[in-house]
Amino acid sequence: MVNLLQLENTNALDFKNEILKGIKDCLADFATTLQSESDQLLTREETAKMLSVSLVTLWDWTRKDIIPAYRIGNKIRYKKSEVLKSLIQKNQFE
Structure with missing residues (x-):
């Protein structure tokens, strides 16, 4: 599906709002992916x-519980979100 925007039938405010709506949609998709x-x-x-x-x-x-790990059978796995969160916590100055 192709969306067409006719500039001759729109004012500047409507055009700006269409651009902002497109940006918001792209950012929402990106946030979901992340x-x-x-x-x-x-x-x-x-x-x-x-x-x-x-x-x-x-x-x-x-071993020092700096980064949480999970044992699944005989394998060790790490949640990406928890690894990144651990880094942020350790890099903050007290």
Whole structure:
């Protein structure tokens, strides 16, 4: 479906409102995408790569409860949202 906007039959205020509506719709879609991505489970390797640390460092941070981890069978997984939240908390100055 193609949306057409005829500029000759609209005033500046209506045109501005159409642009703002389009931007709001795009931002809402982007926010939904980010929220669904942040709930995904990451492997140890993916988490270490995202944080740019070694697997040993990631294991140490997990052991010290800096980053929460979940055991699923014999595998360790990390929630992306919780990893990012842990970083924000640790980077705040007291």
